[in-house]
Amino acid sequence: MRKVSVGVTAAYGVAVAAAAAAALVIHRKMKKPGRWVKAMQILKEFEEKCGTPILKLRQVADAMIVEMHAGLASEGGSKLKMLISYVDNLPTGDEEGLFYALDLGGTNFRVLRVQLGGRTRGIVNQQFEEVSIPPSRMTGTSDALFDYVAATLAKFVAQEGSVFKPSPGRQRELGFTFSFPVVQSSIASGTLLKWTKGFSIDDAVGQDVVAELAKAMERRGLDMRIAALVNDTVGTLAGGRYNNNNVVASVILGTGSNAAYVECAHAIPKWHGLLPKSGQMVINMEWGNFRSSHLPLTEYDHALDAESLNPGEQIYEKVISGMYLGEIVRRVLCRMAEEAAFFGDTVPPKLKEPFVLGTPVMSSMHRDTSPDLKVVASNLKDILEISNTSLNMRKAIVELCNIVATRGARLSAAGVLAILKKMGRDTVKEGEKQKTAIAMDGGLYEHYTEYRKCFEGTLNELLGEEVSKTIMIEHSNDGSGIGAALLAASQSQYLELYESGE
Secondary structure, three states: OOOOOOOOOOHHOOHEEEHHHHHHOOOOOOHHHHHHHHHHHHOOOOOOOOOOOOOHHHHHHHHHHHHHHHHHHOOOOOOOEEEEOOOOOOOOOOOEEEEEEEEEEEOEEEEEEEEEHHHHOOOEEEEEEEEOOHHHHHHHHHHHHHOOOOHHHHHHHOOOOOOOOOOOOOOEEEEEEEEEEEEEOOOEEEEEOOOOOOOOHHHHHHHHHHHHHHHHHHHOOOEEEEEEEEEEHHHHHHHHHHHHOEEEEEEEEOOOEEEEEEEEEEOOOOOOOOOOOOOEEEEEOOHHHHHOOOOOOOOHHHHHHHHHOOOOOOOOOHOOOOHHHHHHHHHHHHHHHHOEEEEEOOOHHHHHOOOOOOOHHHHHHHHOOOOOOOOHHHHHHHHOOOOOOOOOHHHHHHHHHHHHHHHHHHHHHHHHHHHHHOOOOOOOOOOOOOEEEEEEHHHHHHHHHHHHHHHHHHHHHHOOHHHHHEEEEEOOHHHHHHHHHHHHOOOOOOOOHOOOOO
């Protein structure tokens, strides 16, 4: 894993001290020097409360390991659900044939097909189509929704073309990514607990979503077997494993956050079935719901949680993921505006709007390296309708972004350390040449460069130089699509046939 400096933006690391020194100068936007001192005091206090020294990160990792054990021991035994995915065979790279995927997780869904060419040819071809779901189908009946999805899938199958060749005499197979809360009872079944993301279809709750889709496909005359019901994090792991046999865990750092990893089946006390032949089981951690007294939470985090749609839940996610980072920055700026007149005598109205400051905006301000921080200035003007800011004010805002991103990135690295420790891969055993790869996906990881560098640098710091050489971080794009198709292949009813070369 490449070495990266831990400081996210060292150039701004002294911004708070420099800004405090500037308090002696009468700020043109703040007529009283005391206001600037107060604003810097608020920022400094926030920075101290967000501190993530290595000792604290190790405490967070150890606390997560305790919760991992508890979640594996019994249902409801931990804030970490540690869901059994029923995926006991991950792709090997030998898979051949045509496989489909359906990714349903929001107001759009995707259908996808891949032609796999085995060990030598890999993914030969792939195509996908994205379709919007009409609002009426999001609040109607289960049959109406799944008939719409099945009709789209049937049309997509009918357009296969000559480059995609189904194996003669074999039923087409599908991986189904369904990104709503379900309880799985097998690799290809799962009961819907509740809808989210604007869906409200009462008669689907409590039903097996795989069975509902299968009935809809049958009504459409579509002969296709649903081979796997997939969580997007598990799909990311499958996609990563297909490209690199050393991948044993996956992490999504995007709007939300989650992780999955390969566990020894005998280390899952709540597993009551026959142990799988592979001796392994992929666990979907649902790590966003982790909480611990060791997490460096501030009054801003507590307020954000209390006012959220799910108070008391997803605490870890609320400090590390893209949904919330920009909102934390906004809340601190609001406090600086209210108590220190940071933007003048009145609080800018836009600044009072929850989630008006998205994490992509925060990222663009954080990475601004122009001498006068003109990207910061333009974002403040365009998003918050704040103009005429001084350079010192803009530097303080960049430092605030740095504080929030650094805390999130370092805490997410502590989560990865917990997984590696649980798997016994945080040390180098004498005589072993073990390599460990972690598949990463999500817009936060992919697009927020400073966050990614800090995450990787912190993981290096936690593991030490010798172990870091054995750990690889790999970007595994589109786990929820490609990964679902690959899992359909690894769970294929024809697995033995193509493994034997028939």
